[in-house]
Amino acid sequence: MKMCLQYHRSTGSPGRRRFLTWRGGYHGDTFHAMSVCDPDGGMHSLWGDVLPGQVHAPEPPAGFDAPPDPHYVAGFEDLAREHAGELAAIIVEPVVQGAGGMRFHHPAYLRELRRIADAHGLLLVFDEIATGFGRTGEMFAADHAGVVPDVMCVGKALTGGYMTLAATLCTGRVARGIARGEVPVLAHGPTFMGNPLACATALASVELLTEGDWRGDVARIGAGLREGLAPAERLPGVREVRVLGAIGVVELDRPVRVREATRAAVSAGVWLRPFRRHVYAMPPYVCTEEEVAGIAAGMVAAAEASLGREDAGTEGEGRSERSGARGRGTDTEGDR
Incomplete structure (x- = not known):
């Protein structure tokens, strides 16, 4: 600027x-x-x-x-x-x-x-x-x-x-x-x-990057995300699942309950950074097909957990929102 x-x-x-x-x-x-x-x-x-x-x-x-x-x-x-x-x-x-x-x-x-x-x-x-x-x-x-x-x-x-x-x-x-x-x-x-x-x-x-098959890697990751995130499309409360290149997004119809989503993702062996209504991932190009499948499964688990019991209690919701606010301060773009 x-x-x-x-x-x-x-x-x-x-x-x-x-x-x-x-x-x-x-x-x-x-x-x-x-x-x-x-x-x-x-x-x-x-x-x-x-x-x-x-x-x-x-x-x-x-x-x-x-x-x-x-x-x-x-x-x-x-x-x-x-x-x-x-x-x-x-x-x-x-x-x-x-x-x-x-x-x-x-x-x-x-x-x-x-x-x-x-x-x-x-x-x-x-x-x-x-x-x-x-x-x-x-x-x-x-x-x-x-x-x-x-x-x-x-x-x-x-x-x-x-x-x-x-x-x-x-x-x-x-x-x-x-x-x-x-x-x-x-x-x-x-x-x-x-x-x-x-x-x-x-x-x-x-x-x-330029000496490798980055186009093939991105296409492979995209295909893996599409396949792995397909179950999320059937979850009540999921607004949209979208994939472009090596970017996968599960958008909910409500804010992510960060604590519940993080717990589910970690249990699936994946660390994610959900924010607002979005559970997303931008996997490294070196990920294997098995690793991409695991990332997608973790995203689905995080979305499912976030959309789970609505009677979890307002105190837990408040903590999730506060945690989410801290996370959003250093989210996917926050290292500029």
């Missing part, structure tokens, strides 16, 4: 300071990142009165295979047109909204965002922290749509989780634009930037 602001400042549009996004997103825990998370349903509503005010469109229509809704696209473009003079960029999680609800949307929306951004002089930012490096079945989620963003954020799988490292990539146009400004380089320099050990780990991780 800082890169986008500096780009517009360097190219003569310092008034372009706001961001357009859609609801249901999650982008991190620092102040500007929090401002483009879901303002109401997200975990950052506590800070709503002090965060920068951004422009939020409704959530994108759900469903990776659902036909794109032209009315939604028109409404999104209306917001871009209305606020064009003050917007720096559009920023979204492509294809999969992670900690905001593990929601999938059709890749065609990304092509529309690219068109809208170009039409109104905005940069397009894709947050691929959770989706990058094969997780959705393509190397990057943007590849499902054949779209190249102006700025892309990557992390997590960049090092395979062994070291903390993230990267912000940009096109040559953005880099050249920044170079035209009074500060001709990105004005950013955290203490641990470019840490040699983390970078070496990232190189090794990416090499292992």
Whole structure:
């Protein structure tokens, strides 16, 4: 986001300071990142009165295979047109909204965002922290749509989780634009930037990924999740079971009872991090078919336990909710 602001400042549009996004997103825990998370349903509503005010469109229509809704696209473009003079960029999680609800949307929306951004002089930012490096079945989620963003954020799988490292990539146009400004380089320099050990780990991780059969691994894991999660579809109280790439989600029609779900998952030999209404997993690509089956069985057990006895008592429910709130503070996206 800082890169986008500096780009517009360097190219003569310092008034372009706001961001357009859609609801249901999650982008991190620092102040500007929090401002483009879901303002109401997200975990950052506590800070709503002090965060920068951004422009939020409704959530994108759900469903990776659902036909794109032209009315939604028109409404999104209306917001871009209305606020064009003050917007720096559009920023979204492509294809999969992670900690905001593990929601999938059709890749065609990304092509529309690219068109809208170009039409109104905005940069397009894709947050691929959770989706990058094969997780959705393509190397990057943007590849499902054949779209190249102006700025892309990557992390997590960049090092395979062994070291903390993230990267912000940009096109040559953005880099050249920044170079035209009074500060001709990105004005950013955290203490641990470019840490040699983390970078070496990232190189090794990416090499292992690209030299292996990651597409086959992701397809195999996806197939195992579909098969293993099928029993959850028959559970009363399960709203939807969805799988994309190596991501499996069981969405309930009520908040997960975290204590009961965790106990059941651990008993099944699996450690999960359920949040809100979701029991989900993003298994490592090295998992065997047997391990994927075990993960899926643990997810089903967690969902079943969470949907179990409704007379468990309000005190237990309260403890589960408090535990869930703590977990959500460091959930699937919380290590940014």
